[in-house]
Amino acid sequence: MARIPYPDPASLEPEIADRLERMGSLNVNRMMAHAPTLMVAYSKLGAALLRKGSLEPTLRELVILRIGVLCDSDYEWYQHVSVGRAVGLPDEKINAMKSGDFSSLSEREKLAVAYAEDIRRLGRVSDAVFDKAKAEFTPGELVELNLVAGFYIMTAGHLLTMEIEREDTPPLGEAMKAYNVA
Numbered sequence: 116m117a118r119i120p121y122p123d124p125a126s127l128e129p130e131i132a133d134r135l136e137r138m139g140s141l142n143v144n145r146m147m148a149h150a151p152t153l154m155v156a157y158s159k160l161g162a163a164l165l166r167k168g169s170l171e172p173t174l175r176e177l178v179i180l181r182i183g184v185l186c187d188s189d190y191e192w193y194q195h196v197s198v199g200r201a202v203g204l205p206d207e208k209i210n211a212m213k214s215g216d217f218s219s220l221s222e223r224e225k226l227a228v229a230y231a232e233d234i235r236r237l238g239r240v241s242d243a244v245f246d247k248a249k250a251e252f253t254p255g256e257l258v259e260l261n262l263v264a265g266f267y268i269m270t271a272g273h274l275l276t277m278e279i280e281r282e283d284t285p286p287l288g289e290a291m292k293a294y295n296v297a
Contacts, residue, residue, distance in 0.1 A: 118278045121145045134158070141287065142279045143190065143270065164266055165198075168259050170227075172202035177224055178231040178260065179267045180212035185235045186271035190281050197286035226251055231264040 121142070124132050131151045138144050138158055147154035168175060176199035183191035192213075199209050207219045217225050230248050233240040240248065240261075248257060273279070 116278065117142070117146060117280065118276075119146075119149075122148045127151070131155075139284075139287070141194075142282055143274060146273070146277050146279055160262075160266060161270075164259075164263055168263070169253070169255050170259050170263070173199070173204050173208075174224060174227050175259075175263055176202055176204055177208065177212060177220070178227055178263050180209060181228050181231050182235060182264055182267040183271060184213050185232065186268060186275070188271035188274050190274045190279060191267060191271050193281050194287045223251055227260060230260050234261065234264040235268055 122145070124135065127135070127148055128151060131148055131154070134155065135144055135148055144154060144158060147157055164175070176195055179195045180192065180199060182188075183195060196209055200206075205219075208224070211217050211219050212228070217228060220228065226244070226248055229244050230240055233244050248260070252260065
C-alpha cells in the first residue's frame with residue numbers, strides 16, 4: 116500500500132483528472148497528481164522520451180530495464196518488460212538486464228547499458244565509457260541517454276519512496292500497442 120493515499124479523482128481540477136485518465140491512470144501518475152503542475156511536466160517529458168526520441172526504442176528500453184534492476188524497482192521492471200516486448204525486444208535481451216549477462220547484446224547495446232550503469236552507480240559517466248560512447252552515438256543520442264537514465268532513476272526513487280504498487284490492469288506496453296505508439 117502506498118505511503119500516502121492517492122488523490123481522489125473527484126478532488127482534482129478537471130483538466131488534471133482528464134489528463135490522468137488519458138495517461139491510463141497509472142499509479143505512478145496518480146500519486147503525482149498531488150502536485151499537478153509537476154505531474155503535467157513529468158508526463159510530457161516521459162512521453163517525449165518514449166515517443167519522440169532519436170534512440171532506437173529497443174535500446175531505450177534496455178537502458179530503462181537496467182536502471183529498473185539497479186534501482187530495485189519492480190514497478191519499473193514490470194511496466195517496461197511489456198514496453199520492451201511491444202517495441203520488439205526479445206526475452207533473451209530483456210532477461211539479460213536482470214542477470215547481468217550481456218553476451219546476447221550488440222556492442223552498441225552493451226555500450227548504452229554501460230553508460231546507464233555508470234550514471235546510476237557513479238552519478239556520471241566515466242571517461243572510459245564516455246569516450247567509447249562519443250565514438251558510437253551522436254551528441255543528441257548522448258544527451259538522450261543521459262535523460263532516459265536520469266528520468267528513470269528519478270522515477271524509481273518516486274516509486275520506491277512512496278511505495279507505489281503495480282496496477283492490476285495490463286502493463287503499459289499493451290496500451291502502447293493498442294494505440295500504435297510502441
